[in-house]
Amino acid sequence: xxxxxxxxxxxxxxxxxxxxxxxxxxxxxxxxxxxxxxxxxxxxxxxxxxxxxxxxxxxxxxxxxxxxxxxxxxxxxxxxxxxxxxxxxxxxxxxxxxxxxxxxxxxxxxxxxxxxxxxxxxxxxxxxxxxxxxxxxxxxxxxxxxxxxxxxxxxxxxxxxxxxxxxxxxxxxxxxxxxxxxxxxxxxxxxxxxxxxxxxxxxxxxxxxxxxxxxxxxxxxxx
Amino acid sequence: xxxxxxxxxxxxxxxxxxxxxxxxxxxxxxxxxxxxxxxxxxxxxxxxxxxxxxxxxxxxxxxxxxxxxxxxxxxxxxxxxxxxxxxxxxxxxxxxxxxxxxxxxxxxxxxxxxxxxxxxxxxxxxxxxxxxxxxxxxxxxxxxxxxxxxxxxxxxxxxxxxxxxxxxxxxxxxxxxxxxxxxxxxxxxxxxxxxxxxxxxxxxxxxxxxxxxxxxxxxxxxxxxxxxxxxxxxxxxxxxxxxxxxxxxxxxxxxxxxxxxxxxxxxxxxxxxxxxxxxxxxxxxxxxxxxxxxxxxxxxxxxxxxxxxxxxxxxxxxxxxxxxxxxx
Numbered sequence: 001x002x003x004x005x006x007x008x009x010x011x012x013x014x015x016x017x018x019x020x021x022x023x024x025x026x027x028x029x030x031x032x033x034x035x036x037x038x039x040x041x042x043x044x045x046x047x048x049x050x051x052x053x054x055x056x057x058x059x060x061x062x063x064x065x066x067x068x069x070x071x072x073x074x075x076x077x078x079x080x081x082x083x084x085x086x087x088x089x090x091x092x093x094x095x096x097x098x099x100x101x102x103x104x105x106x107x108x109x110x111x112x113x114x115x116x117x118x119x120x121x122x123x124x125x126x127x128x129x130x131x132x133x134x135x136x137x138x139x140x141x142x143x144x145x146x147x148x149x150x151x152x153x154x155x156x157x158x159x160x161x162x163x164x165x166x167x168x169x170x171x172x173x174x175x176x177x178x179x180x181x182x183x184x185x186x187x188x189x190x191x192x193x194x195x196x197x198x199x200x201x202x203x204x205x206x207x208x209x210x211x212x213x214x215x216x217x218x219x220x221x222x223x
Numbered sequence: 224x225x226x227x228x229x230x231x232x233x234x235x236x237x238x239x240x241x242x243x244x245x246x247x248x249x250x251x252x253x254x255x256x257x258x259x260x261x262x263x264x265x266x267x268x269x270x271x272x273x274x275x276x277x278x279x280x281x282x283x284x285x286x287x288x289x290x291x292x293x294x295x296x297x298x299x300x301x302x303x304x305x306x307x308x309x310x311x312x313x314x315x316x317x318x319x320x321x322x323x324x325x326x327x328x329x330x331x332x333x334x335x336x337x338x339x340x341x342x343x344x345x346x347x348x349x350x351x352x353x354x355x356x357x358x359x360x361x362x363x364x365x366x367x368x369x370x371x372x373x374x375x376x377x378x379x380x381x382x383x384x385x386x387x388x389x390x391x392x393x394x395x396x397x398x399x400x401x402x403x404x405x406x407x408x409x410x411x412x413x414x415x416x417x418x419x420x421x422x423x424x425x426x427x428x429x430x431x432x433x434x435x436x437x438x439x440x441x442x443x444x445x446x447x448x449x450x451x452x453x454x455x456x457x458x459x460x461x462x463x464x465x466x467x468x469x470x471x472x473x474x475x476x477x478x479x480x481x482x483x484x485x486x487x488x489x490x491x492x493x494x495x496x497x498x499x500x501x502x503x504x505x506x507x508x509x510x511x512x513x514x515x516x517x518x519x520x521x522x523x524x525x526x527x528x529x530x531x532x533x534x535x536x537x538x539x540x541x542x543x544x545x546x547x548x549x550x551x
Contacts, residue, residue, distance in 0.1 A: 153342055154312075154339055154342065154358070155355045155358075156355070157361070158358050158359075158360040158361065158413070158416055159360070159409055159412070159413040159416065160404060160405070160409065161339045161401075162339075162399075162401030162428055162476045163341075163342070163404070164404050164405045164406070164476075165404070165405055165476060166405060167405065170342070171342050171344050178405065180406070180409070181405060181406055184406045184408075184409055185406075196409070196412060197416070199360060199361075199416050200361075201361065202317065202357045202361045202365070
């Protein structure tokens, strides 16, 4: 999923300074699962804002809503009225959802309530970790199912650097496993260590974000 | 422009000729200044000139901004030092690196050491974006392609136009290896990959644990790698007990045996003891099959390199047969 965390409250309050009618719009998919921008988080943020406004004597109407996804046009239909009534919309979607809101409602100011982080998995209750960089050309078949582009702090494709120590990455030995130790261990367990002997050529990065903003056209799905 | 007569050499650099003639090579390190003041280069070069065969010019090591390695290398060259320019993959992509290699060669640089590069987190601009368009093995392969295939990474020939001559950068290609990094079983495989990519010489991370290094060299010989690449063992003389403990505790991939720490602890003259240990290490390394030389990284202690090299019986440095005419 796409993971995100809520922006600090002071930053959100600062962005909303002077707004009279605010719609806080949650997203029911990835950011709900990672507990950053779903219905529950919309409610918590709205309550916190109301309390702060009351305390500081600010007048602000706060409306709450959450839709299934902010990256698909059809789901916005249910909140058109609320959007129309708001001065500004604070989207608790990922960066995709915030921008797409702006494409669906070009006349309406929209603000991001989250900081979007990465494509990750829930490795434990309440803990999410990055697993994919969206490089556009998946190479993990050759690396025992572990992505060197994402899991190595330097995206090395031909083996670990000198900073791999006791299975940890020197960039943050407490929180980051050495991606290459993971690759090595996995291939060893699979009896495929020979895969590491081949020199891998320089990667074509143009298939990912380095080729400019990407677009996928699936011909059989286009109307 | 005259043609380069290669005499079977790849670059004709002094380092290459010393190694080709079978001498036990000695290299050292020179960190460029952290300002535009060139004076430190002259001071450090004066300590090293004539006492070593070539000197690494580091490339923003530990991700701290310093004078460019090519510029500092050229200044060192004028001071009578043969530079080994270090290039890391952290700050430049394939376009910038190939451009710099052409420029460095045009200015008289003949040795380049290819490194991954320390992560920017450790330097003085930790909020910067890194590049890592390629890794050090791919960098070695790219330089070998430029020199031997006379082509850029994209496949285009290295010439100004279809009618112009091909003028490729003829560089001796170096790499680094940390024999002590994890996973340990992967280190010799990684060295083999560097050899396959086209590396000519290797300098290792500084060694204190001689037994573990000897084990690494056994793995290297088992693969026959010592016959395909010149391996220079890295050494950093200890100045103090504090430094020994720092190396042991804080540098990833380094282990310092307790015996060295005890010796440093007991010694009255600690720097002298550190130098004695370093000289003993050189003597032991010369006995290990496949070690072609030493790389002495005397960090901000360049003035002691001559003393170490002399005590190890490695002075005067050999005068290898003259290299090819450098084209003008």
